[in-house]
Amino acid sequence: MMEGIYEGVTTALTTYNIMMVAIGCFAGTFIGMLPGLGPISAIALMIPITYGMEPSSGLILIAGVYYGAIFGGSTSSILINAPGVAGTVATSFDGYPMAKQGFAGKALAIAAYSSFTGGTIAAVFLLFAAPALAKVSLSFQSSDYFALMVLGLTAVAAFAGKGKFLKAAIMTIFGLMLATVGTDADSGVSRYTFGNLDLIDGISFLLLAMAAFALSEALMNVIENKKMSKEEKDALNKDIGNLKVTKEEFKEMAPVVGRSSVLGFFVGVLPGAGATIASFLAYGMERSIANAKDKLKFGKGSIKGLAAPESANNAACSGSFVPLLTLGIPGSGTTAVILGALISYGIQPGPTMYTEQPALFWSVIISMYIGNIVLLVLNLPLIPYIAKLLAMPKQLLTPLVIFFSLIGVYLVTFNTFDIYMMVGFALVAVGLRLIDYPMAPMILGFILGGMMENNLRRALTISDGELNFLWERPITATILAITILMLISPLISQFLSGRIKKG
Amino acid sequence: MTKSRIGSLFFLAFSIIYLYQSYNIHLLPGSHYEAMTAKTFPHYLGIFGIITSSIIFILSFIKASDDDLLDWENLKTFDFKKGFYFVLAMILYGFTIRTLGFIIATIIFLILGFKILETKSWKTILLTSFGVSIVFWFLLTQVLGIYIEQGLIFDYLIGAQS
Numbered sequence: 001m002m003e004g005i006y007e008g009v010t011t012a013l014t015t016y017n018i019m020m021v022a023i024g025c026f027a028g029t030f031i032g033m034l035p036g037l038g039p040i041s042a043i044a045l046m047i048p049i050t051y052g053m054e055p056s057s058g059l060i061l062i063a064g065v066y067y068g069a070i071f072g073g074s075t076s077s078i079l080i081n082a083p084g085v086a087g088t089v090a091t092s093f094d095g096y097p098m099a100k101q102g103f104a105g106k107a108l109a110i111a112a113y114s115s116f117t118g119g120t121i122a123a124v125f126l127l128f129a130a131p132a133l134a135k136v137s138l139s140f141q142s143s144d145y146f147a148l149m150v151l152g153l154t155a156v157a158a159f160a161g162k163g164k165f166l167k168a169a170i171m172t173i174f175g176l177m178l179a180t181v182g183t184d185a186d187s188g189v190s191r192y193t194f195g196n197l198d199l200i201d202g203i204s205f206l207l208l209a210m211a212a213f214a215l216s217e218a219l220m221n222v223i224e225n226k227k228m229s230k231e232e233k234d235a236l237n238k239d240i241g242n243l244k245v246t247k248e249e250f251k252e253m254a255p256v257v258g259r260s261s262v263l264g265f266f267v268g269v270l271p272g273a274g275a276t277i278a279s280f281l282a283y284g285m286e287r288s289i290a291n292a293k294d295k296l297k298f299g300k301g302s303i304k305g306l307a308a309p310e311s312a313n314n315a316a317c318s319g320s321f322v323p324l325l326t327l328g329i330p331g332s333g334t335t336a337v338i339l340g341a342l343i344s345y346g347i348q349p350g351p352t353m354y355t356e357q358p359a360l361f362w363s364v365i366i367s368m369y370i371g372n373i374v375l376l377v378l379n380l381p382l383i384p385y386i387a388k389l390l391a392m393p394k395q396l397l398t399p400l401v402i403f404f405s406l407i408g409v410y411l412v413t414f415n416t417f418d419i420y421m422m423v424g425f426a427l428v429a430v431g432l433r434l435i436d437y438p439m440a441p442m443i444l445g446f447i448l449g450g451m452m453e454n455n456l457r458r459a460l461t462i463s464d465g466e467l468n469f470l471w472e473r474p475i476t477a478t479i480l481a482i483t484i485l486m487l488i489s490p491l492i493s494q495f496l497s498g499r500i501k502k503g
Numbered sequence: 504m505t506k507s508r509i510g511s512l513f514f515l516a517f518s519i520i521y522l523y524q525s526y527n528i529h530l531l532p533g534s535h536y537e538a539m540t541a542k543t544f545p546h547y548l549g550i551f552g553i554i555t556s557s558i559i560f561i562l563s564f565i566k567a568s569d570d571d572l573l574d575w576e577n578l579k580t581f582d583f584k585k586g587f588y589f590v591l592a593m594i595l596y597g598f599t600i601r602t603l604g605f606i607i608a609t610i611i612f613l614i615l616g617f618k619i620l621e622t623k624s625w626k627t628i629l630l631t632s633f634g635v636s637i638v639f640w641f642l643l644t645q646v647l648g649i650y651i652e653q654g655l656i657f658d659y660l661i662g663a664q665s
Binding site: 052163166167169170173174176177180184186187188189190191192219222223224225393394395396398399400402403406407410411414416419420422423427430431432434435436437453456457460461463464465 | 506507509510511513514517518521524525528529530531534537538539540541544545548549551552555556558559562568570571573578580581582583585586589590593594596597598600601609612613616617619620621622627631635639643647648649652
């Protein structure tokens with residue numbers, strides 16, 4: 001393990017890779033700040049650039065973008081109450097009131113310190129959790145992987161929010177369906193190509209991610225036609241004030257950040273949960289354990305209320321890399337896009353990545369930590385200037401985002417059919433967004449579709465076509481039992497709350 | 504009309520077509536003896552799709568929440584015309600990128616985009632569209648070493664690139 005860490009450190013600390021983390025953090029911060037554009041769009045927009053790089057450098061850049069986008073989302077949440085990312089919605093609860101009181105600089109600094117600590121604690125956890133899980137998962141067989149993927153997809157639907165379970169489930173199935181387009185990897189038979197040669201290789205994940213996120217978000221911006229309000233413009237032009245945080249404030253933050261980071265990390269590890277749920281849980285937890293006096297401050301600019309979601313969402317980002325790197329199974333839309341990028345580099349994450357490509361495995365973990373340092377040391381002092389970019393007119397930004405999305409996909413294949421297909425998917429995505437169908441489960445289903453089918457095929461072949469592989473191995477059975485529990489838990493809680501009300 | 508119902512109808516139709524088309528997947532001789540063929544996964548996905556979308560459809564009648572109702576007033580505030588023009592601009596970009604070449608096609612696309620979004624200053628429009636196209640082309644071809652076709656029109660006028 002030490003040898004792997006050493007290799008990872010030397011890879012991550014090359015001048016080129018440090019530069020990649022810094023560029024990633026800056027680009028991510030900027031894109032994450034733009035309302036509507038989240039980390040998935042930021043990463044998707046960056047992937048074409050990484051194709052010409054070493055996989056480790058590409059992944060390091062992407063990790064930087066991920067962190068940067070979350071940080072950027074916090075910035076717009078605090079300054080203009082417009083979270084660019086769902087994971088930073090809870091940040092705006094206390095960050096924005098603080099900024100309105102004239103302490104925008106302090107709020108941004110608290111957010112940055114909390115993110116840094118959250119990221120650091122999570123990186124240490126990741127250092128131990130990832131190899132441990134990788135070792136355990138070496139004994140996993142195809143049936144276990146199949147069960148894990150079912151669990152991952154179910155969890156994404158289950159955590160989609162109240163009343164959205166079925167919508168997320170159908171979107172997952174939609175993603176799985178799209179993944180079957182093209183040549184079947186096992187038999188070489190064409191499926192759903194309708195004789196079109198452009199579909200023989202299937203639908204590119206980059207195309208789908210770009211269309212469903214970056215392009216459709218940009219198109220939504222066009223049709224929503226929202227102009228920045230005068231209040232928002234004033235907030236951006238206003239001096240953000242001192243970035244200094246006092247000793248007392250640090251003391252107040254410390255236990256909150258510690259608790260929220262640990263909570264955030266474990267929530268991030270869970271498939272489907274991620275930064276959004278982690279930040280809300282941390283916020284809720286801190287509010288519920290606060291004393292009566294502190295409780296009143298929540299929602300009105302509480303330091304605790306700001307530190308909790310910020311440390312939790314960053315810790316969750318690191319946590320979400322655990323299942324991705326060790327099992328090769330993404331737990332969220334963002335890590336699904338990262339998995340897609342890895343596969344296109346020719347890397348299959350999973351337990352063997354830890355043993356066969358330790359330099360890559362560890363360099364990503366180490367670079368996450370470097371990303372945290374970059375955000376604190378470079379991005380925080382530059383925030384007043386980066387924030388000014390938010391004031392850039394949308395009329396200029398939106399066509400540029402659309403251009404980068406289109407050209408990013410076109411440059412991979414030089415096939416204009418991809419542009420038309422992208423436009424088609426973007427239109428469907430806009431339609432589905434208008435009727436509140438979430439996009440992340442679709443991309444997760446799409447990325448896992450091929451792997452899921454392969455593992456199911458292997459498991460069925462081993463069990464001679466019988467379905468007993470689902471319960472014969474204890475690991476498979478346990479994972480599937482958790483999945484079933486997750487499926488029926490909303491019904492149980494509904495039933496119980498009904499009984500409590502009656503009682 | 505609730506949002507769930509509209510979506511469920513779309514997915515129901517999609518799943519039915521998907522399932523129907525799964526029967527048109529041609530299998531290789533002897534594949535029937537395999538535990539799982541190229542048809543199996545799509546077949547079950549189609550069925551799951553139909554079941555899930557049907558449940559959403561039925562539930563949309565049983566327990567429709569106010570949040571789920573399609574907000575026509577809000578939709579009326581949307582500028583779908585601009586969105587439509589953007590779609591046309593993107594399709595045009597697809598048509599022109601190989602014929603007119605990267606730089607000219609990008610300039611045209613960006614000018615159209617800025618105009619659709621009512622950017623008034625021609626100076627800003629021209630500077631941004633020319634600037635972005637040329638700088639991006641330079642980065643791609645001269646820095647990253649990516650080969651980009653000069654465009655069929657230039658092939659015709661000055662001969663193909665060697």
